[in-house]
Amino acid sequence: MAAVTQVAELGSYVEAFRELEQRTIRQPDWLRSMRRDAFARFCDAGFPTTKDEDWRFTNVAAIARGSFAAAAAGNSRLTMEELQPFRIPGAACRLVFVNGHFEPELSDKASCPPAVEAGSLAGALARNPETLNPHLGRYLNTQRDSFCCLNTAFLEDGAYVRIAKGTVVEAPLHLLFVFIGAGEPLMAHPRNLLIAEPDTQVDIVEEHVSLAEGIFFSNVVTELVAQENAVLSHHMIERENREAFHVSTLRIQAARNANVRSHSVLTGGALVRNNIHPVLSGEGAECLINGLFIGDGHQHMDNYMLLEHASPHCSSRQFYNGILDGEAHGVFHGRIIVHKDAQKTDAKQTNRNLLLSDSAQIDTKPQLEIYADDVKCTHGATIGQIDEEALFYLRTRGLKEGSARQLLLFAFAGECLERIAPGAARTYIERIIHQSLPSRVRPFSGGGLEMDRHWEEVG
Amino acid sequence: MLEIRNLHASINHQEILKGIDLTVGVGEIHAIMGPNGSGKSTLAQVLARRETYEVTQGEVQFNGKDLLAMKAEEAACEGLFMAFQYPIEVAGISNAYFLRAALNAQRKYRGEEELDAIDFLPVLREKMRLLGMEERFQSRSVNEGFSGGEKKRNEIVQMAVLEPKLAILDETDSGLDIDALKVVAAGVNAMRSPDRAIVLVTHYQRLLDYIVPDFVHVLANGRMIRSGGPELALELENKGYGWIEPVTTGAL
Ligand SMILES: Nc1ncnc2c1ncn2[C@@H]1O[C@H](COP(=O)(O)OP(=O)(O)OP(=O)(O)O)[C@@H](O)[C@H]1O
Numbered sequence: 083m084a085a086v087t088q089v090a091e092l093g094s095y096v097e098a099f100r101e102l103e104q105r106t107i108r109q110p111d112w113l114r115s116m117r118r119d120a121f122a123r124f125c126d127a128g129f130p131t132t133k134d135e136d137w138r139f140t141n142v143a144a145i146a147r148g149s150f151a152a153a154a155a156g157n158s159r160l161t162m163e164e165l166q167p168f169r170i171p172g173a174a175c176r177l178v179f180v181n182g183h184f185e186p187e188l189s190d191k192a193s194c195p196p197a198v199e200a201g202s203l204a205g206a207l208a209r210n211p212e213t214l215n216p217h218l219g220r221y222l223n224t225q226r227d228s229f230c231c232l233n234t235a236f237l238e239d240g241a242y243v244r245i246a247k248g249t250v251v252e253a254p255l256h257l258l259f260v261f262i263g264a265g266e267p268l269m270a271h272p273r274n275l276l277i278a279e280p281d282t283q284v285d286i287v288e289e290h291v292s293l294a295e296g297i298f299f300s301n302v303v304t305e306l307v308a309q310e311n312a313v314l315s316h317h318m319i320e321r322e323n324r325e326a327f328h329v330s331t332l333r334i335q336a337a338r339n340a341n342v343r344s345h346s347v348l349t350g351g352a353l354v355r356n357n358i359h360p361v362l363s364g365e366g367a368e369c370l371i372n373g374l375f376i377g378d379g380h381q382h383m384d385n386y387m388l389l390e391h392a393s394p395h396c397s398s399r400q401f402y403n404g405i406l407d408g409e410a411h412g413v414f415h416g417r418i419i420v421h422k423d424a425q426k427t428d429a430k431q432t433n434r435n436l437l438l439s440d441s442a443q444i445d446t447k448p449q450l451e452i453y454a455d456d457v458k459c460t461h462g463a464t465i466g467q468i469d470e471e472a473l474f475y476l477r478t479r480g481l482k483e484g485s486a487r488q489l490l491l492f493a494f495a496g497e498c499l500e501r502i503a504p505g506a507a508r509t510y511i512e513r514i515i516h517q518s519l520p521s522r523v524r525p526f527s528g529g530g531l532e533m534d535r536h537w538e539e540v541g
Numbered sequence: 542m543l544e545i546r547n548l549h550a551s552i553n554h555q556e557i558l559k560g561i562d563l564t565v566g567v568g569e570i571h572a573i574m575g576p577n578g579s580g581k582s583t584l585a586q587v588l589a590r591r592e593t594y595e596v597t598q599g600e601v602q603f604n605g606k607d608l609l610a611m612k613a614e615e616a617a618c619e620g621l622f623m624a625f626q627y628p629i630e631v632a633g634i635s636n637a638y639f640l641r642a643a644l645n646a647q648r649k650y651r652g653e654e655e656l657d658a659i660d661f662l663p664v665l666r667e668k669m670r671l672l673g674m675e676e677r678f679q680s681r682s683v684n685e686g687f688s689g690g691e692k693k694r695n696e697i698v699q700m701a702v703l704e705p706k707l708a709i710l711d712e713t714d715s716g717l718d719i720d721a722l723k724v725v726a727a728g729v730n731a732m733r734s735p736d737r738a739i740v741l742v743t744h745y746q747r748l749l750d751y752i753v754p755d756f757v758h759v760l761a762n763g764r765m766i767r768s769g770g771p772e773l774a775l776e777l778e779n780k781g782y783g784w785i786e787p788v789t790t791g792a793l
């Protein structure tokens with residue numbers, strides 16, 4: 083592995099990788115070579131720079147420069163009380179991962195139906211690796227993205243969920259990733275594999291939180307497999323501390339007539355990149371990608387969506403709403419690829435942004451690549467400020483400026499909330515949104531006009 | 542109730558109101574008429590405390606308090622209501638939620654107890670029924686996608702729920718067909734009371750057939766150029782504004 087040793091700044095990863103290789107020496111060859119290949123590719127490619135088109139607006143130098151120790155397993159000092167605020171009432175289970183490692187003591191699977199297998203990936207790999215072989219790493223594209231390579235290289239633990247054919251799970255499954263500090267900057271590369279077998283229905287909440295100050299680099303990959311006619315909602319909540327680096331990739335594989343809804347709510351972190359990559363691979367598959375990001379201070383929140391229509395008669399809807407205050411920087415990069423055979427595709431993309439301060443910034447880049455001829459694709463993006471007319475209107479009816487402002491923000495965020503089906507997960511998310519909306523009243527010099535952005539169209 | 546003295550207001554350094562005097566007593570109904578662009582809406586918006594208009598001179602007393610020192614929400618809580626000539630669409634907030642939040646903000650200001658949804662909804666339904674608005678409007682976003690007439694009726698529903706001391710209705714009759722006009726007029730008349738005052742801004746005598754004012758004023762080029770009784774409106778209807786306009790020019 084000559085390439086490995088040549089790259090000085092990847093030194094700490096090389097050490098951690100060697101350690102992992104030692105630790106996992108008994109694991110099957112396919113898994114070990116998958117890790118090795120991914121690590122080699124990561125070492126070749128290194129971290130992306132802003133010269134890379136997919137990373138134009140997001141500079142990950144702070145991650146590349148950083149040195150992160152791999153967090154060790156089994157030293158959790160968390161108590162159940164500390165996790166109390168992160169409880170979804172009525173959830174079918176809560177799997178807790180501390181610094182990337184599954185914590186059975188803190189997890190609760192008591193009300194998990196028998197047709198649902200929910201536990202740690204490490205456990206599943208130890209018990210029965212061959213059942214994972216057909217899926218694990220089979221969907222993720224490690225050619226495009228170094229972070230996905232890095233995650234695969236360090237693939238060790240995360241959530242493994244499998245819903246048996248024909249099962250309808252009424253209550254949400256909660257996957258809770260908790261960061262607790264260790265003094266030095268830590269990294270974790272949780273890897274989740276979620277499989278919804280044919281004719282199933284399930285809601286999954288994947289939440290990332292910090293219970294400590296300190297620098298943490300989470301690099302998460304979730305492979306979500308929706309088999310034929312599965313109806314599946316994935317809710318991603320990112321609310322780590324303001325020093326956290328968070329990169330996650332949700333790779334969705336939607337088979338024939340599957341219906342997948344991905345909801346993401348970003349409110350935390352210093353630098354967040356949320357990749358969503360659905361592939362509608364079976365005829366009649368449908369997906370909704372619904373994103374909300376709320377940032378202030380110096381937060382950087384990058385929403386990267388790559389949606390592939392690979393089969394005929396599929397439809398997709400993507401909505402991203404951003405609320406940015408302070409000096410926050412938001413990015414929306416929405417790319418739709420309609421492959422040659424994906425006739426009768428119906429795709430619609432909308433990105434709406436509210437800038438609450440003069441120094442908040444948004445870069446929005448919709449991209450359409452259409453290789454089929456009978457398709458219906460639309461996209462649009464707006465950037466605006468709080469509607470001063472509406473604000474005045476509400477105030478003339480007696481609402482204080484602060485409450486009127488918050489009401490308008492909540493209405494804006496509410497567009498995303500409305501797209502989540504009513505239930506325990508939505509109620510939980512609604513509370514989180516409420517807590518993170520800015521309520522300050524502050525003079526703002528910007529005009530009140532909503533303006534259209536110009537577009538780049540490809541294909 | 543309302544005393545306006547020598548009110549001057551401008552926007553972008555352009556003077557729109559050029560010295561308005563107007564006294565509205567409790568229990569009275571006043572109509573303000575005048576050509577397009579004469580400053581009627583500007584007056585209404587200044588009174589509703591829109592900050593984009595700069596008041597350069599004059600004073601306004603509202604129930605003995607300095608209205609010009611109030612913010613929009615304070616004026617509202619003190620009992621001033623302005624029905625917008627062009628009501629604003631507010632996406633994502635339901636009519637019922639908005640109106641209850643507004644009513645409760647006002648009740649809180651007055652030291653009264655807030656109403657929960659169970660107590661509030663019957664009140665809202667009753668007012669909506671009075672204005673001929675179907676129940677489904679309560680869960681629709683405020684004014685969003687409403688027709689012109691529906692928006693105007695919604696303004697009157699808001700007024701009826703908030704029960705202001707002084708209501709300024711800016712062209713609430715414009716664009717209404719005769720049936721809708723009758724409904725709106727009935728809604729306004731139901732609000733008539735010895736301890737409430739109403740100011741109607743209108744272009745049309747038609748409205749004044751249904752809501753008979755005590756006084757009629759003519760606003761032209763930022764000044765009140767004529768005041769009289771209901772007969773003034775009829776005269777305007779027959780002769781237009783032309784016959785009084787020389788007075789304006791003379792006063793310049
Ligand atoms: N925001 C603004 N910027 C510049 N000029 C304005 C603004 N708002 C109003 N004006 C001007 O002020 C004047 C008075 O407008 P206003 O809306 O008060 O008239 P109005 O009497 O209500 O007319 P209408 O009968 O058409 O409703 C007009 O000449 C208008 O162009």
Ligand SMILES: [Mg+2]
Nearest residue numbers: 581582583626
């Ligand atoms: Mg007007």
